[in-house]
Amino acid sequence: HLSKRLQVVADLVDEGARLADIGSDHAYLPCYLVEKNKIEWAVAGEVVQGPYQNAKKEVESRSLHDRIAVRLGDGLAVLSPSDSINTVTIAGMGGSLIQSILEKGMEESKITGTEVLILQPNINERTIRDFLVQNQYEIVEETIVEENRKIYEIIKAVPSDNPLTYSEKELLFGPILLEAKPVAFIKKWKSMQQKNQYILSQMEKSESPDEKKLNTLRKELNLIEEVLS
Numbered sequence: 001h002l003s004k005r006l007q008v009v010a011d012l013v014d015e016g017a018r019l020a021d022i023g024s025d026h027a028y029l030p031c032y033l034v035e036k037n038k039i040e041w042a043v044a045g046e047v048v049q050g051p052y053q054n055a056k057k058e059v060e061s062r063s064l065h066d067r068i069a070v071r072l073g074d075g076l077a078v079l080s081p082s083d084s085i086n087t088v089t090i091a092g093m094g095g096s097l098i099q100s101i102l103e104k105g106m107e108e109s110k111i112t113g114t115e116v117l118i119l120q121p122n123i124n125e126r127t128i129r130d131f132l133v134q135n136q137y138e139i140v141e142e143t144i145v146e147e148n149r150k151i152y153e154i155i156k157a158v159p160s161d162n163p164l165t166y167s168e169k170e171l172l173f174g175p176i177l178l179e180a181k182p183v184a185f186i187k188k189w190k191s192m193q194q195k196n197q198y199i200l201s202q203m204e205k206s207e208s209p210d211e212k213k214l215n216t217l218r219k220e221l222n223l224i225e226e227v228l229s
């Protein structure tokens with residue numbers, strides 16, 4: 001049984017994928033997918049000893065060690081070409097960390113840019129979308145879920161034949177979420193609006209506010225107002 005958030009990630013994985021789940025912690029996601037026979041085989045990668053041990057225990061206790069390789073290492077460094085990975089999931093980390101893991105993986109040829117990516121950043125979704133555009137990915141699915149009073153976005157992207165551009169608004173809010181505007185999306189951006197308004201009011205009170213930051217904040221607030229109206 002997966003959390004609502006991880007269930008969304010699982011549902012977006014294609015049937016028969018060869019999966020790398022990076023930052024897998026207990027390896028709940030690959031275990032679920034293999035047990036459901038939705039996928040054949042997976043790598044569960046972890047950089048921290050504790051979570052790595054958790055993953056190993058989980059996989060052993062469910063007798064899935066033939067189908068899930070649990071590996072200790074930084075990001076995508078745990079992969080080798082013979083793994084023939086075609087799908088990468090990274091969930092439950094900040095957007096900047098996810099982006100740096102993917103970038104490093106590209107540089108070190110651990111991934112080729114042809115893999116399906118399913119990403120669930122806890123914050124900074126925009127950073128992820130910037131990365132996707134720069135690497136000629138197309139966003140094909142976006143979902144937003146609320147769990148334990150937190151709101152999470154899940155983004156699925158596939159390599160595209162032609163370079164894509166997204167507008168400022170699409171990069172910030174997500175091209176698909178922006179169209180659908182689900183309940184959790186409205187809730188998230190109302191709360192972001194309040195947060196930003198507060199930060200802005202505090203900054204405006206300061207003697208020497210950072211003009212660049214002020215402008216960015218004002219621009220973002222304008223976009224939020226537009227989207228919510």
Ligand code: SAM
Pocket residue numbers: 006022023024025026045046047048051073074075076090091092093097101
């Ligand atoms: N993916 C699971 C989920 O979504 O429920 C676990 C999320 S947990 C909050 C984040 C995990 O990512 C931690 O176990 C942490 O050790 C791992 N992690 C952080 N940086 C990593 C990196 N560079 N490479 C591999 N794992 C990393």
